[in-house]
Amino acid sequence: MSANRIYIYKRYERFWHWSQALLIIIMMITGFEIHGSYTFLGFKKAVDLHTIAAWTLLVIWAFTIFWQFTTGEWRQYIPSMKNVSAMILYYTVGIFKEMPHPFRKTTVQKHNPLQRLAYLALLAFISPLIWGSGLLYLFYGNWAQLGIDKTFSLEGVALVHTAGAFMITAFFFIHVYLTTTGHTIFAHIKAMITGWEEVEDDHAPAAADHGKRAPGKA
Amino acid sequence: MDKNRCGWRRWIGGALILMASMMAGAANDPGAGKLPVAAAGGKAASTADHSKFKELQGPFKTGPEVTKACLACHNEAGHQVMKSVHWTWETISPTTGKKLGKQHAANNFCGSILSNEPRCTSCHAGYGWTDKNYDFTNQDNVDCLACHDTTATYKKIATDAGHPLYEPREMPKGSGKVVQPPDLTKIAQAVGKPGRQNCGACHFNGGGGDAVKHGDLDTSLIKPPKHVDVHMSPDGANLSCADCHTFNAHQPSGSRYAATAKDTKGLDMKHEDHNRATCESCHDLRPHKNERLNNHANRLACQTCHIPEFARGGVATKTLWDWSTGGKRGPDGKPLFIKDDHGHLIYSAEKGDFKYGENVRPTYKWYNGVVHQVAITDKIDDSKILELNRVEGSASDPNARIWPFKVMVGKQPYDPVNKTLVVNHVYGKDDTAFWGNFDYEKSIKAGMDYAGLPYSGKFDFIETRMNWFITHMVAPKEDALKCNDCHTRSEDGRLAAITDIYMPGRDRNGWVDLLGGLAIIGAIGAGSVHGIARILTRRKGH
Numbered sequence: 197m198s199a200n201r202i203y204i205y206k207r208y209e210r211f212w213h214w215s216q217a218l219l220i221i222i223m224m225i226t227g228f229e230i231h232g233s234y235t236f237l238g239f240k241k242a243v244d245l246h247t248i249a250a251w252t253l254l255v256i257w258a259f260t261i262f263w264q265f266t267t268g269e270w271r272q273y274i275p276s277m278k279n280v281s282a283m284i285l286y287y288t289v290g291i292f293k294e295m296p297h298p299f300r301k302t303t304v305q306k307h308n309p310l311q312r313l314a315y316l317a318l319l320a321f322i323s324p325l326i327w328g329s330g331l332l333y334l335f336y337g338n339w340a341q342l343g344i345d346k347t348f349s350l351e352g353v354a355l356v357h358t359a360g361a362f363m364i365t366a367f368f369f370i371h372v373y374l375t376t377t378g379h380t381i382f383a384h385i386k387a388m389i390t391g392w393e394e395v396e397d398d399h400a401p402a403a404a405d406h407g408k409r410a411p412g413k414a
Numbered sequence: 415m416d417k418n419r420c421g422w423r424r425w426i427g428g429a430l431i432l433m434a435s436m437m438a439g440a441a442n443d444p445g446a447g448k449l450p451v452a453a454a455g456g457k458a459a460s461t462a463d464h465s466k467f468k469e470l471q472g473p474f475k476t477g478p479e480v481t482k483a484c485l486a487c488h489n490e491a492g493h494q495v496m497k498s499v500h501w502t503w504e505t506i507s508p509t510t511g512k513k514l515g516k517q518h519a520a521n522n523f524c525g526s527i528l529s530n531e532p533r534c535t536s537c538h539a540g541y542g543w544t545d546k547n548y549d550f551t552n553q554d555n556v557d558c559l560a561c562h563d564t565t566a567t568y569k570k571i572a573t574d575a576g577h578p579l580y581e582p583r584e585m586p587k588g589s590g591k592v593v594q595p596p597d598l599t600k601i602a603q604a605v606g607k608p609g610r611q612n613c614g615a616c617h618f619n620g621g622g623g624d625a626v627k628h629g630d631l632d633t634s635l636i637k638p639p640k641h642v643d644v645h646m647s648p649d650g651a652n653l654s655c656a657d658c659h660t661f662n663a664h665q666p667s668g669s670r671y672a673a674t675a676k677d678t679k680g681l682d683m684k685h686e687d688h689n690r691a692t693c694e695s696c697h698d699l700r701p702h703k704n705e706r707l708n709n710h711a712n713r714l715a716c717q718t719c720h721i722p723e724f725a726r727g728g729v730a731t732k733t734l735w736d737w738s739t740g741g742k743r744g745p746d747g748k749p750l751f752i753k754d755d756h757g758h759l760i761y762s763a764e765k766g767d768f769k770y771g772e773n774v775r776p777t778y779k780w781y782n783g784v785v786h787q788v789a790i791t792d793k794i795d796d797s798k799i800l801e802l803n804r805v806e807g808s809a810s811d812p813n814a815r816i817w818p819f820k821v822m823v824g825k826q827p828y829d830p831v832n833k834t835l836v837v838n839h840v841y842g843k844d845d846t847a848f849w850g851n852f853d854y855e856k857s858i859k860a861g862m863d864y865a866g867l868p869y870s871g872k873f874d875f876i877e878t879r880m881n882w883f884i885t886h887m888v889a890p891k892e893d894a895l896k897c898n899d900c901h902t903r904s905e906d907g908r909l910a911a912i913t914d915i916y917m918p919g920r921d922r923n924g925w926v927d928l929l930g931g932l933a934i935i936g937a938i939g940a941g942s943v944h945g946i947a948r949i950l951t952r953r954k955g956h
Contacts, residue, residue: 362930
């Protein structure tokens, strides 16, 4: 198969993705230990590691938000219902008949409509749930000083945080599975490592500029 | 391109340095973990040499003679002591207003002082309390030496109402061992500040013997290794009792019935408010480098983590005392006494069954400092186990913290008709005392008659519990409880019985776990099915 390559994931984006992946995996493992699901590192080490990972990811996110806005990449997350049905049809039927993927990645549009919806749900719902409850959990000892000790209960906060953890873990497994749905099993993962995605011939024009220009200016 | 890469590196490097310095800053907080003043374990030099005072040349034949000599100079001391609980054995609970103290409170060890005075008052800070008509206003009967002897040779003997020996005596009777009386003159000339031996003579032997009552107070504290008690060990802070249990004009600070269950003041040595020192009095409110641990102190007493077990000094404490089995005789017709392999008396015809414990894990309870102590005259509910000193507190009580306790299990006589505990006459050379006649019928009747309390003539035994908070025998920090000791789903978790709080690692919501678990299984399952379907259809296609 001959293919063109487009530079789709920039260096910072790839750093963000993989550091975030590592931190989330650490937080899943330590988080469910703190939840009491198993004993692995010991409660203290699990809490310490979970906390350090959370702060590290928050710092990375601060940089990432800055990056998203300065590069205009935030537009990649604007949802659209257009072609969603085509995507669903592809994943439920087309993929098994080796029909072509209905979406062509470009530097301007690197997420397919389903991805856009999924990431928006992650950003707009699961993230605030986890970060909000997580920060409250982390600062439980300061609730009285903050004047919120009557507003929240540790149990409520812990349950919301746990619910968020279950959701992101479910997301994680689906996300990892979907990386195998490229034209080869590891195509998507390779692209996220190298930044270069192989795109089939007939859509060469989309990749003509090799993705070097910021999407906002395209 | 290269320049660009460098830029990113700098950004990331900068972020990491920022984070690292934030964490390091928290760890290096100056002052954290340091004590303000190293308390002196050694005795301060006195400005007076008592051996040179002509008043103390003696010779002294009795305790009260020594006291008269002391009071010749210390002319306020007698009256001060006579106001103290060490003398009155009576106090009004500052929290409940109830009249308590040894004279009135019920316990599940020896029982009541009444009718047993000469034995019990061997720990009275006075002389001659032989019966209920004792004169509490005679200052010559104050015992100065019990607290101020520094020679460790002054001993109030067990049966003489607070007096030491004045003549050589064979003890125990028939043993052939003759005990010599202490040299009161020498002792009087060497008085000084109270040390561990002085306080310990009574407080280490509460309940009738070494380690019997408290669990965290026994003779191992006279010279404990550091792993037994970091504060009292000569290798540790080397503190003596009075360094924390401060006195003011012979009044001991604090009250058993109004403990400071949650100190919000922090550093306050020396005390102005005449309250007993707390951990926080020296260690302040946030002594850990780790803020998360400091936050725990809001709901946990320091003792809960830092005294993982009590009775750690090699002396077993009594954990059960069952009076109901008392009075058995052996095949020879003599009162029965049985010892276990460790030499502990596990059955006594005089006292019933005993159980002992060493390195005992405490029982944990909410406690706000208020104790509901049962008095001997109180009406009791005999339909369930009687808690003689219920401690107050719950998760919703902001003044309560979780404290460690020794819970003493007891079974003791009571009046099932009048629903009161009873006075049991155990000690005395007469035909009713239980420790000689082994007849509850007679001994309880005699005790109640003596006390002037109503008695139906019927007695039974009721199971009782008593809570003794654990606050001594603080372990080195390495031996403190670990997170997992409480934050665990194990039924063996230290706080498994404290169910009115949400504890991470222990508690969860069944629905959240069920639905969440299904979501994860669903995600993995959907991926697997989809993937297998892809593999199968691909094969078909080719």
